[in-house]
Each structure stands twice: as C-alpha cells, then as structure tokens.
Amino acid sequence: MGFFDKIKQGLEKTRRQMGGLFAEFTGENEEFYDELEESLIMADAGAATAEKAVEKLRAKVREESLRGQEEVRAALVDILAEALEVGSFGLRLETRPSVILMVGVNGVGKTTTIGKLAAKYTAGGKKVLLAAADTFRAAAAEQLNVWAERAGCGIVRHEEGSDPASVVFDGIAAAKARGVDLLIIDTAGRLHNKANLMNELSKMRRIISRELPEADIETLMVVDATTGQNGLIQAKQFAESADITGIVLTKLDGTAKGGIVFAIAEEMGLPVKFVGVGEGMDDLMAFEPKSFAEALLS
Ligand SMILES: Nc1nc2c(ncn2[C@@H]2O[C@H](COP(=O)(O)OP(=O)(O)O)[C@@H](O)[C@H]2O)c(=O)[nH]1
Numbered sequence: 422m423g424f425f426d427k428i429k430q431g432l433e434k435t436r437r438q439m440g441g442l443f444a445e446f447t448g449e450n451e452e453f454y455d456e457l458e459e460s461l462i463m464a465d466a467g468a469a470t471a472e473k474a475v476e477k478l479r480a481k482v483r484e485e486s487l488r489g490q491e492e493v494r495a496a497l498v499d500i501l502a503e504a505l506e507v508g509s510f511g512l513r514l515e516t517r518p519s520v521i522l523m524v525g526v527n528g529v530g531k532t533t534t535i536g537k538l539a540a541k542y543t544a545g546g547k548k549v550l551l552a553a554a555d556t557f558r559a560a561a562a563e564q565l566n567v568w569a570e571r572a573g574c575g576i577v578r579h580e581e582g583s584d585p586a587s588v589v590f591d592g593i594a595a596a597k598a599r600g601v602d603l604l605i606i607d608t609a610g611r612l613h614n615k616a617n618l619m620n621e622l623s624k625m626r627r628i629i630s631r632e633l634p635e636a637d638i639e640t641l642m643v644v645d646a647t648t649g650q651n652g653l654i655q656a657k658q659f660a661e662s663a664d665i666t667g668i669v670l671t672k673l674d675g676t677a678k679g680g681i682v683f684a685i686a687e688e689m690g691l692p693v694k695f696v697g698v699g700e701g702m703d704d705l706m707a708f709e710p711k712s713f714a715e716a717l718l719s
C-alpha cells in the first residue's frame with residue numbers, strides 16, 4: 422500500500438470530520454469557514470495554524486472566485502501542503518560515517534523507528550551500526566538488540582546505568598574502526614528529571630561534533646501522533662537542547678488525528694521526514710506533504 426492509501430486509512434476520524442464540510446460550501450457562507458476552522462483545531466492542528474489556513478482559503482476563494490466544492494477542496498489541499506513544505510525532505514547522510522541521533526520522550530517509538538531505519542538502510546546496501554545510549558533501563562538495550570538482529574546490523578551496548586555519553590563515544594570509535602556508513606544512536610526519553618535528560622542530550626551532541634566534525638548529523642525527534650498537541654510541547658522542549666533537523670511522526674495507523682504535523686511545521690519550521698504506520702519492520706514511510714494533505718481531505 423502506498424503513502425496516500427496508508428494515511429487515508431489511518432486518519433479515518435479526521436477525514437470523516439473534514440470530508441463532510443465541503444458539501445456546505447456555497448462561496449458566501451461564513452458557517453463553512455467557522456466549521457472548517459473548528460475541524461482543523463479538532464484535528465490537532467492548533468488554533469493559530471487553523472486560523473491562518475482558513476484566512477488563506479478565504480482570500481483564495483475571493484481572488485479566484487471559487488464556487489464549486491471540488492475547487493475549494495483542492496485549494497485547501499494546496500494551502501495545507503504548502504504549510505508542510507518547510508526545510509528539506511529526506512535525510513542528508515553522505516559522509517562515512519554519518520549519524521542519526523534519535524530523541525523524544527518515552528514510548529513515542531524511538532527504538533522501533535531505529536529498527537525500521539536500520540532495516541531500510543541495510544537493505545539499501547549501507548553498513549549500519551546501532552548504539553544503545555538508552556542505558557536507563559536494561560530492557561532498552563535488549564529491545565534494540567532484537568532490532569539489530571532483525572535488520573542484520575551491528576550494535577554497541579554497555580551495562581544498564583552506564584554513562585550514555587560513553588556509549589556514544591564507543592559507538593563512534595567502532596563506526597570509524599569498522600568502516601560503518603551509518604551510526605544510529607538510541608537515547609532515553611526519561612531520566613531522573615528533565616534537566617538531566619536535556620543535559621545528557623547536549624553532551625551526546627557535543628561528543629558527536631567533536632569526534633566527527635565533518636560528519637552529516639541528523640537529529641530526529643520522534644513524536645507520537647496520538648498524543649495531539651502534547652507533541653508540539655515536547656518538540657519545543659527538546660529543540661532547546663538538541664539541534665533537531667527533522668521529525669518522525671509515529672502511530673499514524675492508530676487513532677491519531679494527524680493535524681499535529683501542521684502545528685509542528687508552522688510553529689517550529691521543522692520538516693516531517695518519516696511517518697510510522699505500524700509496529701513492523703516495513704512500517705515506515707517517507708513523508709509526502711501533498712499526499713498527506715490530499716489524504717486528509719479525501
Ligand atoms: N501502531 C504503532 N505502534 C508503534 C509505532 N511505532 C512504535 N510503536 C509501538 O510503540 C511502543 C513504544 O515504542 P518504542 O520504540 O519502545 O518507544 P521508545 O520508548 O520511544 O523507544 C511499542 O509497543 C511499539 O511497537 C507505529 O508507527 N505504529
């Protein structure tokens with residue numbers, strides 16, 4: 422199943438809410454815009470983003486004298502897709518090694534996404550190494566190890582409770598020694614307190630820059646789409662300590678409403694790079710803004 426169909430299937434709830442709206446469009450009625458704004462907010466897009474999108478649509482309808490339901494729907498697809506086109510898509514991983522640092526709160530899907538990425542890049546012919554820098558729980562390294570076996574790549578791990586930064590350091594040394602193309606670092610989403618976690622992340626980030634000054638580094642923040650506007654609050658907190666280059670939005674196959682991508686793009690200017698659409702190895706897809714907007718309003 423392609424991106425469009427997968428997203429369409431996942432965002433059932435939002436689609437039902439949005440889809441019915443266009444039937445009420447006459448070109449003059451204010452209620453249509455009010456309901457549209459409300460629906461976007463209900464879909465987690467956030468009040469500011471919803472208002473902006475509706476204003477743009479209103480202007481477009483006026484300027485282009487749009488009257489038909491399909492015309493206005495297509496205009497909104499364009500407006501929403503444009504709102505998602507911030508920054509660059511895909512990952513820049515050209516150096517050997519290059520690094521992906523995965524961050525985000527507990528349970529959002531970091532380790533699972535790493536497993537999916539490891540499988541994807543290994544299948545694509547890259548030599549991949551995982552570093553288990555979530556040393557907070559013993560189960561975390563074990564879970565990553567299962568993914569390494571599935572993907573057929575190496576892993577560097579230390580004992581539970583050891584210094585995450587030293588795992589990063591050893592991971593980089595191993596990556597250099599073994600001629601690895603891509604080092605993917607798993608991190609904890611929770612430590613004894615938030616300041617602690619953020620300090621650890623900054624420290625890891627500094628070690629990577631120091632040990633690999635020329636390397637392409639992607640810091641991906643994983644956001645669980647089912648948590649709604651909370652995802653935005655989390656992204657803002659992490660952005661302060663980690664130089665985030667992109668978002669991975671997981672669990673779009675569940676009860677997610679999906680609008681959070683607009684809030685993140687609009688308020689943080691961060692591109693969504695991938696979406697998670699299930700727990701399996703193949704359930705990761707490159708994000709396509711236009712298809713996403715189209716699926717949401719189909
Ligand atoms: N349905 C669904 N579940 C997911 C997805 N990504 C991760 N999960 C599940 O979410 C739970 C937490 O994932 P995990 O990778 O351990 O999160 P972490 O704490 O951030 O490392 C696990 O049960 C995963 O199988 C997704 O895209 N869709």
Ligand SMILES: [Mg+2]
Pocket residue numbers: 531532533555561607
């Ligand atoms: Mg984990």
